[in-house]
Amino acid sequence: RALTIGLIPGDGIGKEVIPAGRRVLEALPASLGLKFDFVDLNAGWETFEKTGVALPEETVQTLQGCNGGLFGAVSSPTTAVKGYSSPIVALRKRLALYANVRPVKTVATAKKPIDMVIVRENTEDLYVKEEKTYDTPEGKVAEAIKRISEKASTNIAAMAGEIALRRQKIRASGSPSIHKGPLVTVTHKSNVLSQTDGLFRTASKAALADPKFSSIKVEEQIVDSMVYKLFRQPEAYDVIVAPNLYGDILSDGAAALVGSLGLVPSANVGKTFALGEPCHGSAPDIQGQGISNPIATIRSAALMLEFLDEEEAAAKIYAAVDANLEEGKFVSPDLGGSAKTEEVLQDILRRL
Amino acid sequence: RALTIGLIPGDGIGKEVIPAGRRVLEALPASLGLKFDFVDLNAGWETFEKTGVALPEETVQTLQGCNGGLFGAVSSPTTAVKGYSSPIVALRKRLALYANVRPVKTVATAKKPIDMVIVRENTEDLYVKEEKTYDTPEGKVAEAIKRISEKASTNIAAMAGEIALRRQKIRASGSPSIHKGPLVTVTHKSNVLSQTDGLFRTASKAALADPKFSSIKVEEQIVDSMVYKLFRQPEAYDVIVAPNLYGDILSDGAAALVGSLGLVPSANVGKTFALGEPCHGSAPDIQGQGISNPIATIRSAALMLEFLDEEEAAAKIYAAVDANLEEGKFVSPDLGGSAKTEEVLQDILRRL
Ligand SMILES: CC(C)[C@H](C(=O)O)[C@@H](O)C(=O)O
Numbered sequence: 022r023a024l025t026i027g028l029i030p031g032d033g034i035g036k037e038v039i040p041a042g043r044r045v046l047e048a049l050p051a052s053l054g055l056k057f058d059f060v061d062l063n064a065g066w067e068t069f070e071k072t073g074v075a076l077p078e079e080t081v082q083t084l085q086g087c088n089g090g091l092f093g094a095v096s097s098p099t100t101a102v103k104g105y106s107s108p109i110v111a112l113r114k115r116l117a118l119y120a121n122v123r124p125v126k127t128v129a130t131a132k133k134p135i136d137m138v139i140v141r142e143n144t145e146d147l148y149v150k151e152e153k154t155y156d157t158p159e160g161k162v163a164e165a166i167k168r169i170s171e172k173a174s175t176n177i178a179a180m181a182g183e184i185a186l187r188r189q190k191i192r193a194s195g196s197p198s199i200h201k202g203p204l205v206t207v208t209h210k211s212n213v214l215s216q217t218d219g220l221f222r223t224a225s226k227a228a229l230a231d232p233k234f235s236s237i238k239v240e241e242q243i244v245d246s247m248v249y250k251l252f253r254q255p256e257a258y259d260v261i262v263a264p265n266l267y268g269d270i271l272s273d274g275a276a277a278l279v280g281s282l283g284l285v286p287s288a289n290v291g292k293t294f295a296l297g298e299p300c301h302g303s304a305p306d307i308q309g310q311g312i313s314n315p316i317a318t319i320r321s322a323a324l325m326l327e328f329l330d331e332e333e334a335a336a337k338i339y340a341a342v343d344a345n346l347e348e349g350k351f352v353s354p355d356l357g358g359s360a361k362t363e364e365v366l367q368d369i370l371r372r373l
Numbered sequence: 374r375a376l377t378i379g380l381i382p383g384d385g386i387g388k389e390v391i392p393a394g395r396r397v398l399e400a401l402p403a404s405l406g407l408k409f410d411f412v413d414l415n416a417g418w419e420t421f422e423k424t425g426v427a428l429p430e431e432t433v434q435t436l437q438g439c440n441g442g443l444f445g446a447v448s449s450p451t452t453a454v455k456g457y458s459s460p461i462v463a464l465r466k467r468l469a470l471y472a473n474v475r476p477v478k479t480v481a482t483a484k485k486p487i488d489m490v491i492v493r494e495n496t497e498d499l500y501v502k503e504e505k506t507y508d509t510p511e512g513k514v515a516e517a518i519k520r521i522s523e524k525a526s527t528n529i530a531a532m533a534g535e536i537a538l539r540r541q542k543i544r545a546s547g548s549p550s551i552h553k554g555p556l557v558t559v560t561h562k563s564n565v566l567s568q569t570d571g572l573f574r575t576a577s578k579a580a581l582a583d584p585k586f587s588s589i590k591v592e593e594q595i596v597d598s599m600v601y602k603l604f605r606q607p608e609a610y611d612v613i614v615a616p617n618l619y620g621d622i623l624s625d626g627a628a629a630l631v632g633s634l635g636l637v638p639s640a641n642v643g644k645t646f647a648l649g650e651p652c653h654g655s656a657p658d659i660q661g662q663g664i665s666n667p668i669a670t671i672r673s674a675a676l677m678l679e680f681l682d683e684e685e686a687a688a689k690i691y692a693a694v695d696a697n698l699e700e701g702k703f704v705s706p707d708l709g710g711s712a713k714t715e716e717v718l719q720d721i722l723r724r725l
């Protein structure tokens with residue numbers, strides 16, 4: 022099978038980790054029968070500075086013809102810059118990548134093993150970015166819309182349910198496992214936002230009440246309490262489903278539990294396309310030193326393959342990464358080691 | 374000085390911890406010259422079930438004539454119940470309690486000492502609760518308004534600055550301290566919400582640029598990254614200022630770091646009134662067993678006194694609680710001990 026993959030390194034260490042992801046895909050054993058065509062694409066702050074556009078139309082259109090993609094990271098200004106808007110937020114909407122899937126796990130031999138997946142709605146909530154500002158006698162006031170739809174909530178909860186079932190199957194096949202599962206925890210703040218988060222809650226629960234999910238236990242957590250529990254008993258969670266912004270916050274929190282954002286992958290998933298994206302940012306402070314951790318991107322490449330139904334290839338990559346981490350010999354500085362990006366990559370490549 | 378204090382136990386363990394707070398206030402040494410008058414007031418889910426109103430008008434009006442108050446916890450339904458609306462959210466607005474101050478600290482002898490204060494804007498953001506729902510061909514859609522004003526952002530940042538200065542003074546007076554400080558970290562998500570969170574950011578930074586805050590270092594963190602850092606290096610933070618919802622989430626996260634929500638106090642602060650409120654909820658699962666941890670409430674009583682300019686009385690209470698925790702003999706189950714609420718209370722009372 023031939024797969025066309027768009028590569029968007031973006032800014033900062035995005036340019037160091039995306040090539041690593043590419044090399045892992047290229048090094049997959051021929052026996053898998055996969056052939057990759059890579060297309061280099063632009064987006065991000067540097068692109069904006071050069072061209073006045075952060076997400077070139079060409080990038081979007083090329084991706085529409087690809088099977089999947091890898092997105093590095095982009096530097097975003099914290100102040101509003103006229104014409105600039107985050108390309109990853111825009112891409113998620115343009116390509117209808119309705120789910121952001123973020124598995125967070127330690128190696129099975131960890132002292133406190135954690136193995137959860139955060140499933141984040143990826144297109145609405147406050148990310149619709151409909152804002153306005155007006156003047157009042159007491160100064161400026163700004164408003165943003167938080168939008169939650171029954172449709173998107175239903176879809177994301179169904180995705181969470183599918184993932185919980187898939188994990189159940191993997192466990193049943195004897196893979197080392199930590200969780201009883203399958204469990205989906207619906208996160209919201211409906212005690213304050215009874216209509217918006219209330220809708221997320223009822224639509225999610227309705228979707229998960231489908232008979233095909235009958236083996237799944239469904240629980241709910243108010244988002245503040247979810248963050249508390251995430252830190253107090255992370256081993257208790259299997260799949261967590263959340264609206265966009267809470268999902269953003271929860272996945273960074275969960276990443277802290279496994280030691281580094283440099284380990285945590287994500288996939289932006291649509292009906293027929295998956296875009297792998299490491300959870301970390303562009304990290305300008307370490308850019309150019311060759312010490313960024315390529316694992317989040319390598320795992321994102323595997324996650325992308327999973328959603329393109331290439332589970333065997335994905336499993337090979339996961340196993341190589343886990344073996345690298347379990348041995349703990351070539352470990353990048355974010356994890357307390359001193360290995361360079363290239364050394365971590367080489368160690369993973371030889372294990373494929 | 375005579376102080377009139379309104380007591381609102383609310384639901385669940387609120388009824389067990391508020392009396393403990395009262396008894397600590399009553400037991401303060403006479404040498405402090407404080408006289409307390411207590412008024413018992415109703416609010417919460419039980420009140421709603423009995424009367425159809427969660428926050429009786431009488432409660433609001435009586436509080437308006439008080440110097441301060443203690444609020445326990447209320448049980449809120451997670452589904453919209455007609456006519457029910459969270460009384461604490463309403464009280465914050467009705468009494469213009471614009472700041473929610475949440476100190477999170479371990480005892481000084483802790484292995485990983487943490488000592489930070491989360492200063493949460495308390496009246497706006499998504500808590501304005503302006504929501505609507507409409508039907509579309511694809512199902513229901515709900516929207517909520519997130520409102521951020523220059524005025525409230527300026528006020529809350531100034532409060533954060535004042536608290537950072539006060540902490541600097543306490544440190545200078547030789548109190549055991551962990552932080553270099555003074556540092557205020559402004560938390561927002563202006564890379565996505567450039568207008569609303571952008572306004573919070575610029576107004577906060579402008580307020581903190583006042584010459585009276587010139588000794589304070591001002592930093593900023595995007596909220597997702599803030600949660601990550603909070604867990605990776607909590608010792609690095611002094612005062613964190615945030616819009617309402619992020620403050621809600623961050624303070625639960627910080628509470629997880631010190632071992633239990635049962636330790637973390639808060640004060641809802643207005644220009645001339647302060648309402649102490651433990652950060653924990655009504656915990657129906659442990660209600661009636663006499664095992665709830667009274668410390669969050671006792672510390673909330675002290676925090677209330679601080680904002681009523683009774684710092685000496687507050688310091689006495691803090692010291693008694695710290696001594697209880699450092700000795701570790703009478704410790705409630707949430708912290709791994711087996712002491713009853715009454716035993717923890719007695720141990721603190723005898724240390725006053
Ligand atoms: C960079 C930013 C817009 C983005 C988000 O908030 O979605 C990032 O935090 C992420 O989690 O992918």
Ligand SMILES: CC(C)[C@H](C(=O)O)[C@@H](O)C(=O)O
Binds near residue numbers: 449461621652
């Ligand atoms: C009970 C709820 C409305 C409240 C809030 O969100 O403010 C609580 O979580 C808190 O932190 O005081």
